[in-house]
Amino acid sequence: MDSRTKGKTVMEVGGDGVAVITLINPPVNSLSFDVLYNLKSNYEEALSRNDVKAIVITGAKGKFSGGFDISGFGEIQKGTRKEPKVGYISIDIITDLLEAARKPSVAAIDGLALGGGLELSMACHARISTPGAQLGLPELQLGVIPGFGGTQRLPRLVGLTKALEMILTSKPVRAEEGHSLGLIDAVVPSAELLTTARRWALDIVERRKPWISSLLKTDKLPPLGEAREILKFARGQTRKQAPNMKHPLMCLDALETGIVSGPRVGLEKEAEVGSQVISLDTTKGLIHVFFSQRGTVKVPGVTDRGLMPRKIKKVAIIGGGLMGSGIATALILSSYPVILKEVNEKFLEAGIGRVKANLQSRVRKGSMSKEKFEKTMSLLKGSLDYESFRDVDMVIEAVIENISLKQQIFADLEKYCPQHCILASNTSTIDLNKIGERTKSQDRIVGAHFFSPAHVMPLLEIVRTNHTSAQVIVDLLDVGKKIKKTPVVVGNCTGFAVNRMFFPYTQAAMFLVERGADPYLIDSAVSKFGMPMGPFRLCDLVGFGVAIATATQFIENFPERTYKSMIIPLMQEDKRAGEATRKGFYLYDDKRKAKPDPELKKYIEKARSISGGNVDPKLVKLSEKEIIEMTFFPVVNEACRVFAEGIAVKAADLDIAAIMGMGFPPYRGGIMFWADSIGSKYIYSRLDEWSKTYGDFFKPCAFLAERGSKGAPLSAPVEQARSRL
Numbered sequence: 001m002d003s004r005t006k007g008k009t010v011m012e013v014g015g016d017g018v019a020v021i022t023l024i025n026p027p028v029n030s031l032s033f034d035v036l037y038n039l040k041s042n043y044e045e046a047l048s049r050n051d052v053k054a055i056v057i058t059g060a061k062g063k064f065s066g067g068f069d070i071s072g073f074g075e076i077q078k079g080t081r082k083e084p085k086v087g088y089i090s091i092d093i094i095t096d097l098l099e100a101a102r103k104p105s106v107a108a109i110d111g112l113a114l115g116g117g118l119e120l121s122m123a124c125h126a127r128i129s130t131p132g133a134q135l136g137l138p139e140l141q142l143g144v145i146p147g148f149g150g151t152q153r154l155p156r157l158v159g160l161t162k163a164l165e166m167i168l169t170s171k172p173v174r175a176e177e178g179h180s181l182g183l184i185d186a187v188v189p190s191a192e193l194l195t196t197a198r199r200w201a202l203d204i205v206e207r208r209k210p211w212i213s214s215l216l217k218t219d220k221l222p223p224l225g226e227a228r229e230i231l232k233f234a235r236g237q238t239r240k241q242a243p244n245m246k247h248p249l250m251c252l253d254a255l256e257t258g259i260v261s262g263p264r265v266g267l268e269k270e271a272e273v274g275s276q277v278i279s280l281d282t283t284k285g286l287i288h289v290f291f292s293q294r295g296t297v298k299v300p301g302v303t304d305r306g307l308m309p310r311k312i313k314k315v316a317i318i319g320g321g322l323m324g325s326g327i328a329t330a331l332i333l334s335s336y337p338v339i340l341k342e343v344n345e346k347f348l349e350a351g352i353g354r355v356k357a358n359l360q361s362r363v364r365k366g367s368m369s370k371e372k373f374e375k376t377m378s379l380l381k382g383s384l385d386y387e388s389f390r391d392v393d394m395v396i397e398a399v400i401e402n403i404s405l406k407q408q409i410f411a412d413l414e415k416y417c418p419q420h421c422i423l424a425s426n427t428s429t430i431d432l433n434k435i436g437e438r439t440k441s442q443d444r445i446v447g448a449h450f451f452s453p454a455h456v457m458p459l460l461e462i463v464r465t466n467h468t469s470a471q472v473i474v475d476l477l478d479v480g481k482k483i484k485k486t487p488v489v490v491g492n493c494t495g496f497a498v499n500r501m502f503f504p505y506t507q508a509a510m511f512l513v514e515r516g517a518d519p520y521l522i523d524s525a526v527s528k529f530g531m532p533m534g535p536f537r538l539c540d541l542v543g544f545g546v547a548i549a550t551a552t553q554f555i556e557n558f559p560e561r562t563y564k565s566m567i568i569p570l571m572q573e574d575k576r577a578g579e580a581t582r583k584g585f586y587l588y589d590d591k592r593k594a595k596p597d598p599e600l601k602k603y604i605e606k607a608r609s610i611s612g613g614n615v616d617p618k619l620v621k622l623s624e625k626e627i628i629e630m631t632f633f634p635v636v637n638e639a640c641r642v643f644a645e646g647i648a649v650k651a652a653d654l655d656i657a658a659i660m661g662m663g664f665p666p667y668r669g670g671i672m673f674w675a676d677s678i679g680s681k682y683i684y685s686r687l688d689e690w691s692k693t694y695g696d697f698f699k700p701c702a703f704l705a706e707r708g709s710k711g712a713p714l715s716a717p718v719e720q721a722r723s724r725l
């Protein structure tokens with residue numbers, strides 16, 4: 001393969017007259033422009049050769065195709081590739097050359113057929129798959145729409161309602177379901193895939209099997225009136241669930257056009273809309289997130305050293321409280337045998353009970369069978385001492401946030417655990433060097449910072465000190481992958497990356513209400529921006545105990561830039577500590593529904609008199625845009641510090657940390673990507689102005705000042721010399 005080309009296809013014509021075209025573009029046989037143009041040439045040749053009666057398309061190495069090469073969208077967005085004529089691939093190649101050919105095509109699907117991959121197969125005249133195949137149209141998740149005819153062919157093969165479900169949720173179906181839906185014609189073992197597909201293709205030629213063009217099918221489509229109602233309902237749901245995104249509605253337009261005006265017009269509409277969505281900001285954000293998420297496991301100086309992850313056969317967890325039980329759940333769910341250590345029988349039983357409850361909720365929801373529940377629980381063993389730690393490969397400490405307790409535990413671990421054992425702590429704030437101070441094992445000490453609930457939240461911050469060995473990080477990255485977390489490797493400091501970004505967010509919100517802004521308007525503006533909830537609702541949810549503990553750490557470590565608000569401590573004095581006490585910034589009813597509380601004013605006024613601040617008429621009347629800027633620009637500022645200090649190696653890691661740890665909307669691309677979309681100059685100028693009016697909480701850091709004064713992108717790499725990692 002030419003090093004400048006991305007992938008290819010190869011065609012082999014057998015003595016039976018079947019041309020087998022194989023898609024080759026590792027690792028997922030994505031459909032790059034090179035692959036697609038090669039496929040076109042192969043088809044032209046196959047159609048012109050007299051010795052070819054039929055065609056089979058398959059993918060190399062057990063994968064049909066993971067879809068259009070996503071980096072192609074980036075090339076078009078950046079202008080480094082000229083966009084092909086609208087509809088050239090979906091209409092000229094896939095429809096007019098392939099589907100309308102005089103020779104039939106059969107798709108032989110092993111492994112993945114996603115996005116453009118499934119769409120290519122739907123243009124074939126039959127589809128044979130292996131039992132493990134995954135079939136789906138996940139394009140909306142990337143901000144694009146199914147663009148190789150998926151909006152037209154999928155409803156015609158599986159019906160409108162199922163097609164909408166598959167497209168709007170981006171969730172794939174397995175082969176058996178695909179078969180019962182009519183998407184797949186036969187499911188056969190891997191070893192029989194190609195022979196069955198070849199025979200099927202020849203059977204079509206011989207008229208022993210039907211020659212079906214998906215695009216021309218109408219039997220699964222509902223009557224027009226019903227179709228319009230179904231689409232109207234889908235539009236309503238989409239507007240509610242994705243209010244800040246245009247592309248799902250544009251996708252529904254393409255579907256509707258095909259049903260109302262016929263598939264050819266539908267294909268044209270799909271091509272037109274498909275081209276328009278590429279330049280949407282939300283699409284740019286989502287595509288950035290796709291690659292950034294996969295980039296977190298590429299850590300310079302660590303994962304490029306040829307180290308292989310060691311096998312972790314057994315894990316011990318110390319502390320079966322909220323976090324320890326969640327971490328244990330995540331591990332046993334991925335088949336790791338786990339020992340859970342607690343201080344006494346009562347606490348041990350409670351810890352194991354929490355793990356059980358986590359799994360039982362899956363059984364109740366029907367996502368786990370009773371047998372699987374028993375089998376999974378059998379991987380968990382309780383312990384009250386360290387004797388059973390003698391053969392563990394990794395320990396994760398999750399006891400209360402107390403330095404001397406953690407130091408003692410790590411000293412004990414050094415005595416009991418084997419020398420190769422990884423010693424991890426789930427601390428959210430404490431310096432790992434301090435935790436390991438009484439050991440000689442600094443090279444195997446690492447942070448494994450999970451987020452609550454640990455068996456649900458997707459992020460794992462892997463915290464390394466200057467002493468943590470690269471091997472230990474490689475091992476933990478592998479465990480993270482196996483337990484289905486997205487790991488982000490960060491440096492050691494108070495709050496690491498996520499909590500450092502969280503602090504200024506909540507503090508800015510407290511500052512604004514003390515100066516007269518309405519907390520409920522702030523929550524509403526922040527929710528509209530795309531966060532799962534506003535900062536005040538969030539404080540209620542996590543509880544004021546946690547909020548005060550984390551704020552204390554920030555105040556101690558970063559006093560020069562902390563806004564010290566008394567609102568939460570004052571409320572806590574009155575035993576209103578958030579949702580758990582049914583009173584916080586909101587009042588909660590029996591069903592935990594939140595409603596504003598007029599009494600909140602009292603606490604705000606008292607806090608204001610303690611801080612000595614005044615109501616600022618400008619801040620009373622903030623627009624939603626100004627609210628977002630005043631709450632999130634301080635987050636950008638802190639993210640810049642984290643990046644400049646080398647706590648995060650790449651700006652994109654902070655994007656993923658913000659999305660998965662804070663709930664920052666993925667379609668905004670993450671905190672640094674969003675900041676760059678606004679421009680460093682503007683952010684710097686706003687923070688600079690506010691810091692002059694309201695104090696150092698808003699003061700732009702040196703990194704932001706430097707880049708902002710030049711208008712340089714904040715996410716451009718930091719010089720290596722300045723990076724701590």
Ligand SMILES: CCCCCCCCC[C@H](O)CC(=O)SCCNC(=O)CCNC(=O)[C@H](O)C(C)(C)COP(=O)(O)OP(=O)(O)OC[C@H]1O[C@@H](n2cnc3c(N)ncnc32)[C@H](O)[C@@H]1OP(=O)(O)O
Pocket residue numbers: 027028030031066067068069070071076083084089112114115116117119138139142144145146147148150274275278291294295
């Ligand atoms: C305007 C005209 C333009 C031309 C017309 C365009 C019309 C669009 C047509 C079409 O409808 C659009 C699409 O098909 S969009 C793509 C749809 N497919 C997907 O969304 C699948 C995305 N991939 C995944 O979900 C997963 O990667 C996977 C395939 C399920 C595999 O998961 P797994 O965990 O095994 O591996 P990963 O770590 O995720 O991925 C491994 C590496 O592969 C890269 N990769 C995966 N999919 C693609 C892809 N479609 N394009 C490019 N690269 C892909 C991924 O980035 C990883 O790379 P590394 O470098 O990190 O190894």
Ligand SMILES: NC(=O)c1ccc[n+]([C@@H]2O[C@H](COP(=O)([O-])OP(=O)(O)OC[C@H]3O[C@@H](n4cnc5c(N)ncnc54)[C@H](O)[C@@H]3O)[C@@H](O)[C@H]2O)c1
Pocket residue numbers: 318319320321322323324341342343347397398399400401402405409426427428429449450451452546
């Ligand atoms: N709660 C969160 O949202 C959260 C999020 C991320 C990280 N963390 C961190 O996780 C750690 C645990 O937090 P948590 O919320 O699960 O606390 P928790 O109070 O719910 O649980 C701590 C458990 O540790 C046990 N324990 C104490 N000493 C022990 C010992 N010597 N041996 C065995 N068990 C012992 C306690 O009995 C208790 O059950 C803390 O370091 C915290 O900072 C918490």
